[in-house]
Amino acid sequence: MDFIMGNRMPGRKRFLSITGTIVELLPAGVGGRRTDGCILFAGVEDTEGNTVNFMVTPATYVVDFETLSVGMQCTFWYAADAPAPLIYPPQYSAVVAARERNGRMVSVGYFDLSMVNEDRTLQLNLDGSVDMRTTNNQYFQGSPSNHNLVVIYESSTRSIPAQTTPREVIVLCDTGGR
Structure with a gap:
């Protein structure tokens, strides 16, 4: 079942x-x-x-x-x-x-409470330097966990899941962050 x-x-x-x-x-x-x-x-x-x-x-x-x-x-x-x-x-x-741009990676998906994506391949390390916004370019004031996100980053570790401190996180508020 x-x-x-x-x-x-x-x-x-x-x-x-x-x-x-x-x-x-x-x-x-x-x-x-x-x-x-x-x-x-x-x-x-x-x-x-x-x-x-x-x-x-x-x-x-x-x-x-x-x-x-x-x-x-x-x-x-x-x-x-x-x-x-x-x-x-x-x-x-x-x-x-x-x-598509050299050196820039983009991940789109749901990130859980531990900031790991659905297929368990990417984990976000969010420090105070990460720019978090909504799709209309406003600063995001809540927690990005348990939301659908657009994650823009330049590099990640080779661990499983890979870890990154993104350059920018866009919260897709209107696409159902459950």
Whole structure:
């Protein structure tokens, strides 16, 4: 018998990601309505030539508030349990997008009370130097444990789980921090 923690199965990741090159970036309409310019349609091609489409909405957190463009190498994260239309190529609503940069690593996921992520591969060491904010760039005033986080860091130990003192932590307050 499986036990469910909250409404989630233990060990199941909340976010999945795809890395590739943006090959198309267009204003998108929703439900047959004409676009109002607030939603972008991003076509992403991975290294094997597979295409995945992402809807980039005003709720999508873009790391470092970079402007996305065609030709940019990016990783897009989406909610693993979010509904998605059964079409090809697949289409997801992007929760987080990050341009690929040398020396910068980004992790998106749920971190528990011990500040360890869901797949037990990364543990955060938070000292007073870590910049903690919300997606609208306000200082986060609470504890980041038991939240979905965007963690931006440059290096980590080789231990299991790897440990890091991140450069920045973004708390995804509106995506259910349970």
